[in-house]
Amino acid sequence: MTADLVRVTRALISVSDKTGLVPFGQALAARGVEILSTGGSAQQLRDAGVPVTEVGDHTGFPEMMDGRVKTLHPRVHGGILARRDLESHQEAMTTHGITPIDLVVVNLYPFEATVARGAAFEDCVENIDIGGPAMIRSAAKNHGFVAVLTDPAEYEAVLTELESNDGATTLALRRRLAASAYARTAAYDSAISQWFAGQNDETFPARVTVAGxxxxxxxxxxxxxxxxxxxxxxxxxxxxxxxxxxxxxxxxxxxxxxxxxxxxxxxxxxxxxxxxxxxxxxxxxxxxxxxxxxxxxxxxxxxxxxxxxxxxxxxxxxxxxxxxxxxxxxxxxxxxxxxxxxxxxxxxxxxxxxxxxTGAMPDPAAPGMTVRTVAGGFLFQTRDSGRISLPDLKVVTKRAPTAEELNDLLFAFRVAKHVKSNAIVYAKNGATVGVGAGQMSRVDSSRIAAWKSADAAKAAGRAEAGTIGSVVASDAFFPFADGLLAAADAGATAIIQPGGSMRDAEVIAAADERGLAMVMTGMRHFRH
Known part of the structure; x- marks a missing residue:
């Protein structure tokens, strides 16, 4: 039967992040806790005067293969996983000389940081921890008797409990720590799986996890x-x-x-x-x-x-x-x-x-992924990093845009990419002068943007709306000529749109009739 209070007599410490390690180790040693440790953790504790038993001495088996094999041993995992309330487990411990481990303090090789600094493939693989997650999961599974810490931020809570409970941890704390531990290993494995998928050029692997x-x-x-x-x-x-x-x-x-x-x-x-x-x-x-x-x-x-x-x-x-x-x-x-x-x-x-x-600007052309929830699942898509430049534009009207209009058309189309569909953006001289967003029909977006522009001009005491002599961008094609005509009525002289409608010819003819210039991009920017 799981006990509420479990006295900590032996702790296993093996950490990559050594923040707060020495004072934590000193506090445990002051309570008479035996500390088992490995590698750099053991050395740092020993240098600070904290008594430490090397895991190799505890198991009777030396660390090997450049540290890949050190804690994967029955005397370690048996000490963590043994249920203290089962006689058969107690007998197995006695038979095989296994002593219980009541506290496991492990944080993992810095895989995420290694990837973030752009390390080579081999370096990233070497920073995939194996023994660490195994010990963490073992301790979390046996939280009825073992406390597990995966983050230096958790040290204080454990020391406070030991102080309050004469050297023991409570079941409530151990359960909280177990949940935190499983979340950590899940996030760690998620980072590894995402990285591997990227290395294999798999945009959408068969299984995907989201961690934060x-x-x-x-x-x-x-x-x-x-x-x-x-x-x-x-x-x-x-x-x-x-x-x-x-x-x-x-x-x-x-x-x-x-x-x-x-x-x-x-x-x-x-x-x-x-x-x-x-x-x-x-x-x-x-x-x-x-x-x-x-x-x-x-x-x-x-x-x-x-x-x-x-x-x-x-x-x-x-x-x-x-x-x-x-x-x-x-x-x-x-x-x-x-x-x-x-x-x-x-x-x-x-x-x-x-x-x-923020320290820097994001790269709008950089690849990436976005995710949205739906009932029972997720929608993943690559980030809209598409960009249009002058060579991408196709003039489809009798009149070609002027150089000034072209600059404003590109500006307006970049803005339209970030406006909720249906999106209409009027621009002039490198500034928006009217924005219509999120309407069910494109013609309504055209009219609303023009109306707001007229209101802004009136409030500022200007004689005419900013849309007079402007250009207009549409995030998707005009399904009918009405949206384009509404923009022309507002004073726009040139249009940028993706094209691709069954009625493109009708829309182009309407633009020619009004003397408008129009270019098509072949790329739309829906934003829902």
Whole structure:
């Protein structure tokens, strides 16, 4: 029968991450716990004056094969797996000279870190731990009698229990540690399997696992009645919200994280200084400029009403001039690769504003994977890293776009890639002037974007809407000419769209009739 309290008399310590090892070992030794250890762990403890028994001395079998074989031995696993409440197990221990191990402290070879630094295939394979996961799983299975630690962050909880319970651990703690241990080995195996699949050029292997580490328990999800948490995978090291340091501001919410990710991925599309202002995962203003401050001012002009309470993303080190402008707007989050000291000082006055620095920009063309849940399963797809440049464009109308129109068409199409379908984006001089997102019909997106542009112009005291003389981008083909005609009515002079509709000829004829220039990309960017 499982006991609630189990006194720790013998511990096995074999760790790759030696953070906190010495004080933990010293605390165990002070309680009279016998410590078995291996390799570098044993040496570090011994150097600190902690009495240690080498595992090889304990098993009577030397460490061999460059350390590949050292703990895979019955005197180790028997001591971990033996049930203390079964007479047959006790008899087997006596017969074979096996002594019980009450505490297993193991963290694994740094496989994930080895892959992340771009090590060679052979180095990655050598950093696949075998004995470690075996001991962890053995101890977790026998948690009725054995406590297992896989992270230095767990040391304090165990020492506190030993102090409170005269050197014993409780069943409740052992169960929590066992759950943590299985999660760790599962994540470890997940990282290995994903890496191997990549090495074998398997985009979608027969089995796939999703693993992450808890970064933050959130106050709630999209709505207050939903629970939520933020997990980080640490697989591809892509700069973004998972790598960001929060300098200031309130705790990030579920919606903050989702919208901030959308904003940062969008602004990464541009080489020139650029700013994206996002609301509900859709852009309400995006612009390039000679400087960030210029880009910010032009992005804000697109839809200043929707920008209130939005997310601001920049693709350069945030400077003082831009920060001073940003501080005048109520925003939820500012995200940048970095910020200078003056910019930080300006934003510090806005104590509730969340400021995130990522250290770098993500590569919009880099491969990767996205995942979404559906009832009973997952949808995996490769990241939309498709990009269109001038040579990819096919002019399909009698009038070809001007050089200025071509630049704006490419700009608008990059923005449209990050707008929820059906997406329509009007742009002029490297800035959005109207955005229509998430409508059931493309013509409605065209009209809504034009309507919002007219409202913004009126509020700013401008004589005409920004869509006059603009270009327009559509994330997918026009199924009918009505969406294109709505854009022409709004003042657009050139169109970029993927093409591929059964009615392409009808749409092209309508563009020619209005004197519009139109190019097709052959690539669509649905975003649902």
């Amino acid at each position: 580490s808890l970064r933050q328990t959130l106050r709630y999800g999209e709505n207050p009645h939903q629970a939520a948490a933020f997990y980080v995978s640490g697989i591809d090291g892509r700069p973004g919200i998972a790598t960001a340091t929060q300098l200031q501001g309130k705790e990030l919410s579920y919606n903050n994280l989702n919208d901030t990710d959308a904003a940062f991925e969008l602004v990464a599309e541009f080489e020139r200084p650029a700013v994206a202002i996002i609301k509900h995962a859709n852009p309400c203003g995006v612009a390039e400029g000679e400087s960030l401050s210029e880009a910010y001012a032009r992005a804000l002009e697109c839809d200043p009403v929707s920008a209130f309470g939005g997310i601001i993303a920049v693709n350069r080190v945030l400077d003082a001039a831009t920060a001073e402008q940003v501080a005048k707007l109520f925003a939820e989050v500012v995200i940048a690769p970095d910020a200078d000291d003056e910019a930080k000082a300006f934003l510090a006055a806005k104590k509730n504003l969340r400021v995130l620095l």
